[in-house]
Amino acid sequence: MIYTHDGYQITRHVCPRNCYDTCGILAYVRKGLLEKVTGDPEHGYTSGKLCSKGQTYVRRVYSPERIRYPMRQIGRGSGQWERLTWEQAMAIICEKILDIKDRYHSTLPLCLNKYSGNFGILHNAVEGMFNSLGPTTQARGSPCWSAGLDAQLYDLGRNVNSDPQEMEKAGLIILWGVNPAWTAIHSLPYIYRAQDHGAKVIVIDPIYTQTARKANCFVQINPGEDGALALAIAKKLFESGRIDQNFIDCHTVGWQQFREYLVELDIDYLAGQCGQRLETIKELASMMASSGPVYIWAGFGMQRHINGGQSLRAIDALAAMTGNIGVAGGGVQYAHQMTWGFNYHFLNSPSGARYININEFAQGLKRLNDPPVKLLWVSCRNLVTQDVSGSILTKELDKLELIVTVEQFLTPTARYSDIVLPATTQFEELDVVPSYWHHWIGLNEQAIPPLFDAKSDLEIAQLLAKTLNQYREGSSSFPVDKSHADFLDDEFNDRMYALLGINHWSDLAAGPRRAAVPRTAWEDKCFATNSGKFEFFSIKARENNLAALPEYKAGIAPSSKYPYWLITSHAQQGLNSQFLNIETLLKYSEQIVFINPQTAAMKGVVTGKQIRVYNSLGAITLKACISHDTPPDILVCHQGWRPGEEMRLNDLNAGLPSDMGDISTGSKGVAFYDVFVDFEIV
Numbered sequence: 074m075i076y077t078h079d080g081y082q083i084t085r086h087v088c089p090r091n092c093y094d095t096c097g098i099l100a101y102v103r104k105g106l107l108e109k110v111t112g113d114p115e116h117g118y119t120s121g122k123l124c125s126k127g128q129t130y131v132r133r134v135y136s137p138e139r140i141r142y143p144m145r146q147i148g149r150g151s152g153q154w155e156r157l158t159w160e161q162a163m164a165i166i167c168e169k170i171l172d173i174k175d176r177y178h179s180t181l182p183l184c185l186n187k188y189s190g191n192f193g194i195l196h197n198a199v200e201g202m203f204n205s206l207g208p209t210t211q212a213r214g215s216p217c218w219s220a221g222l223d224a225q226l227y228d229l230g231r232n233v234n235s236d237p238q239e240m241e242k243a244g245l246i247i248l249w250g251v252n253p254a255w256t257a258i259h260s261l262p263y264i265y266r267a268q269d270h271g272a273k274v275i276v277i278d279p280i281y282t283q284t285a286r287k288a289n290c291f292v293q294i295n296p297g298e299d300g301a302l303a304l305a306i307a308k309k310l311f312e313s314g315r316i317d318q319n320f321i322d323c324h325t326v327g328w329q330q331f332r333e334y335l336v337e338l339d340i341d342y343l344a345g346q347c348g349q350r351l352e353t354i355k356e357l358a359s360m361m362a363s364s365g366p367v368y369i370w371a372g373f374g375m376q377r378h379i380n381g382g383q384s385l386r387a388i389d390a391l392a393a394m395t396g397n398i399g400v401a402g403g404g405v406q407y408a409h410q411m412t413w414g415f416n417y418h419f420l421n422s423p424s425g426a427r428y429i430n431i432n433e434f435a436q437g438l439k440r441l442n443d444p445p446v447k448l449l450w451v452s453c454r455n456l457v458t459q460d461v462s463g464s465i466l467t468k469e470l471d472k473l474e475l476i477v478t479v480e481q482f483l484t485p486t487a488r489y490s491d492i493v494l495p496a497t498t499q500f501e502e503l504d505v506v507p508s509y510w511h512h513w514i515g516l517n518e519q520a521i522p523p524l525f526d527a528k529s530d531l532e533i534a535q536l537l538a539k540t541l542n543q544y545r546e547g548s549s550s551f552p553v554d555k556s557h558a559d560f561l562d563d564e565f566n567d568r569m570y571a572l573l574g575i576n577h578w579s580d581l582a583a584g585p586r587r588a589a590v591p592r593t594a595w596e597d598k599c600f601a602t603n604s605g606k607f608e609f610f611s612i613k614a615r616e617n618n619l620a621a622l623p624e625y626k627a628g629i630a631p632s633s634k635y636p637y638w639l640i641t642s643h644a645q646q647g648l649n650s651q652f653l654n655i656e657t658l659l660k661y662s663e664q665i666v667f668i669n670p671q672t673a674a675m676k677g678v679v680t681g682k683q684i685r686v687y688n689s690l691g692a693i694t695l696k697a698c699i700s701h702d703t704p705p706d707i708l709v710c711h712q713g714w715r716p717g718e719e720m721r722l723n724d725l726n727a728g729l730p731s732d733m734g735d736i737s738t739g740s741k742g743v744a745f746y747d748v749f750v751d752f753e754i755v
C-alpha cells in the first residue's frame with residue numbers, strides 16, 4: 074500500500090470533513106514525519122488539487138494546539154486541566170456509566186451527540202459502541218441538509234444526483250443558493266468548461282458572492298423566496314407553452330393538478346415576494362427554454378429556511394415540466410446517498426433508543442426527565458458553536474453529571490467538558506470515505522502513528538467497551554478485538570465491490586474509484602416514488618401533513634423591531650467551526666459583519682467600527698465592513714470558530730424548524746438563515 078519515492082513514503086488519504094469535495098490526498102512521510110500533503114491526481118473529481126484548508130493539514134496534524142492526552146477539567150469551564158492516562162480516563166467514565174445505570178436502572182441517561190467532524194465510515198463505531206450499551210439517548214437528524222433531502226424524496230423517491238462533470242454538457246447552469254467558489258471549489262473547472270462551450274451561468278443568491286462574480290447573470294433574491302421565483306418562472310413557461318409535454322405525459326403524475334395551480338397563481342405577487350421585476354422572470358424563463366439542458370444545482374443554503382423543502386419542490390417541478398430531469402447536462406442536483414451502501418454491521422441495533430432532534434438538543438435535554446440525561450458523549454461535533462440556542466444549551470449542559478468530548482482541539486465544546494479524549498487525524502488512522510456530492514470513494518491509509526496519546530474514535534469505542542466489561546461483564550457487546558481492517562472487511566459487501574469494480578477494499582490503495590452509478594441521474598426515467606414517476610402531486614407529502622403540490626409557501630420577513638436578516642453562511646477559509654485555529658489561516662481570524670453602505674450610513678457605521686448586533690435572544694459584538702455585496706436589509710457574517718472567541722453567532726438564532734427532514738434524517742431541518750436582528754454602534 075505504501076511505496077517510496079525520493080525517500081518519502083507516500084500514502085493515500087481522503088479529506089473526511091463534511092465538504093462537497095471529499096478530496097483525494099497524498100501524504101509524504103519521511104523519517105516518521107508527515108512533511109507535506111498534496112491532492113491525489115488519481116482522484117477524477119478533485120484532480121490533484123486541495124483547497125486552502127486542505128493545504129494546512131501538516132500544520133493541523135502537528136499543531137501545538139492539538140489535544141495530546143486524555144485530560145480532566147477541575148471544574149467545568151475552569152480551564153484547569155490535569156493530564157490523565159487512558160486507564161484513569163476510562164475508569165472515571167466507566168464508573169460513572171455503571172453508577173448511572175445502577176441509580177436509574179436504565180441506560181437512557183447516557184446520551185450521544187455526534188455529527189460531521191469526520192465522515193469516514195469507521196467513525197460509525199461511536200454509534201455502534203453506544204448502541205451496544207443498551208437503549209440510550211441520541212441526537213438524531215442533521216443541522217445541514219434534511220429539508221432538501223426530503224423534498225427530493227417526495228418528488229423523485231431517492232437522493233440521487235448526476236456526476237458533477239455533467240455540468241460541462243449543460244446549456245444553462247443555475248447555481249441556486251449555493252456558493253461553490255467557496256464551498257465546493259473543485260466544481261468550478263466544470264462550470265468554466267461549460268462556459269467555454271457557450272453555456273450561461275445564473276447565480277440566485279441574496280448576496281453577491283464570489284460565485285456570483287463568475288456568473289453571466291446574478292439574481293439577487295429575497296431570502297426564503299426561491300419557491301416564489303421558481304413558480305413565477307414555471308407559470309411564465311406554462312403560459313407560453315414552453316413545456317415538455319412528452320416528458321410530462323410519460324414520466325410524471327399530478328400534472329393536471331399542478332397545471333391548475335399554476336393557472337391560479339398571481340405572477341405579480343410572486344415577483345414581489347422574491348423581489349424581482351417581471352422582466353427578469355420573463356428573461357429567466359426564456360433562458361431556461363432556449364438554452365439546451367438546464368443543470369440546476371440547488372445548494373444547502375437555499376433550504377436553510379422555514380419553507381426550504383417546499384422551495385426545493387418548486388424548483389424540482391420547474392425542471393420536470395421543462396423535461397430537464399434524466400437528461401445529460403440537466404437535472405436538479407442537491408446531494409446523493411448512492412455510494413453509502415455499506416453494511417453498517419457495527420451499528421448494532423439501536424432498539425429502544427430515545428431520540429432528541431439534533432436541532433433542538435438543548436430543549437430535548439431539558440424536556441427528558443424520565444429518566445433525565447446524565448452523561449453526554451460528544452464526538453465529531455462542536456455543538457456549543459454550531460448548534461442553535463447556544464445560551465439554553467450551556468444551561469442544560471451545566472446540569473449533566475459528566476460530559477466527555479473526543480476531540481483534536483480544545484474547542485468551546487471541549488472546554489465545556491469534564492473529560493476530553495484526544496482523537497487522531499485522518500493521517501493517523503485507516504478508513505474509507507465516500508462523498509455526498511461526487512461519486513468517488515477513496516481509501517484513507519495510515520501514514521504515521523497516532524501523535525502523543527491520540528486514538529481513533531474506533532479504538533476509543535473498543536477501549537470503553539473493554540473497560541466496561543472488565544468492570545462488569547456483559548456491559549457492552551461492541552467487538553473489542555477487531556482491527557480497523559477487520560471492520561472494513563465487515564463493512565464492505567458484494568454490491569459495494571461491484572459498484573467500485575474491485576475485489577477488496579485494499580484495492581483502493583491503487584487510487585480512488587468512481588462508483589459505477591449513472592452519470593446522469595434518472596436517465597432511465599424510472600423514479601423511486603410509489604408511482605414510479607416524478608410526482609408533482611405527492612400523496613406521501615400529504616400524508617405527512619404537507620402540501621401535496623409544490624405550492625408556494627411564503628418565507629418570513631423581518632419585523633420593524635428586528636429589521637435585518639442575519640445570514641451566517643459558510644466561510645471560505647473555515648469548514649464549519651474547523652480550520653480557523655490553524656496558524657496559516659489565523660489571518661482570517663476576526664469575525665466580520667458585512668453591511669450594505671446605505672444601511673451603514675443610516676447608523677453612521679464605517680468599516681472597522683465595532684457594532685453590537687442583537688435580538689431578543691442576545692447580543693454579539695462584531696467588526697463592521699461596508700460591502701456592496703449585501704443588500705440593505707441583510708447583514709452577513711460567515712460562521713466559524715476562532716480560538717479565544719467567546720461570542721457565538723448562534724446565540725442569536727432561535728432555530729426555527731424548516732418544513733421537512735423527518736423522513737430522510739429522522740428530524741426536521743433547521744432554518745439557520747431565518748434570523749432577524751438590529752444593530753448599533755458600540
Ligand SMILES: Nc1nc2c(c(=O)[nH]1)N[C@H]1C(S)=C(S)[C@@H](COP(=O)(O)OP(=O)(O)OC[C@H]3O[C@@H](n4cnc5c(=O)[nH]c(N)nc54)[C@H](O)[C@@H]3O)O[C@H]1N2
Pocket residue numbers: 091092093217249250251252253255256257277278279280282294295296297298299372373374375376377378640642643644645646647648649746
Ligand atoms: N469553505 C467551506 N466549504 C464548505 C463548508 C464551509 O464551512 N466552508 N461547509 C460544508 C458544509 S457542512 C456544507 S452544508 C456546504 C454548504 O455550502 P452551500 O451549499 O454553498 O451552502 P451555504 O454556504 O449555506 O449557502 C450558500 C449560499 O446560499 C445563500 N442563501 C441564503 N439564503 C438563501 C435563500 O433563501 N435563497 C437563495 N437562493 N440563496 C440563499 C447564501 O447567501 C450563500 O451564498 O459547504 C461545505 N463546504
Ligand SMILES: Nc1nc2c(c(=O)[nH]1)N[C@H]1C(S)=C(S)[C@@H](COP(=O)(O)OP(=O)(O)OC[C@H]3O[C@@H](n4cnc5c(=O)[nH]c(N)nc54)[C@H](O)[C@@H]3O)O[C@H]1N2
Pocket residue numbers: 091188189190191216217218451452453454455456458459460479480481482484496497498530641642643648649650651712722723745
Ligand atoms: N450559524 C450557523 N451555524 C451552522 C451552520 C450555518 O450555516 N450557520 N451550518 C450548519 C451545518 S451545515 C453543519 S454541517 C454544522 C456542522 O457542525 P459540526 O458537525 O459540529 O461540525 P464542525 O464544526 O466541523 O465540528 C466538528 C468537530 O469535530 C472535530 N473532529 C474532527 N475530526 C474528528 C475525529 O476524527 N474524531 C472526533 N471525535 N472529532 C473530530 C473537529 O475538531 C471539530 O471540532 O454546523 C451547522 N451550524
Ligand code: SF4
Pocket residue numbers: 088089090092093094095096123124125126127128258648
Ligand atoms: S475541505 Fe473540502 S475542498 Fe478542502 S481539502 Fe477538504 S474536502 Fe477538499
Ligand SMILES: [Mo]
Pocket residue numbers: 091216217218373
Ligand atoms: Mo453542512
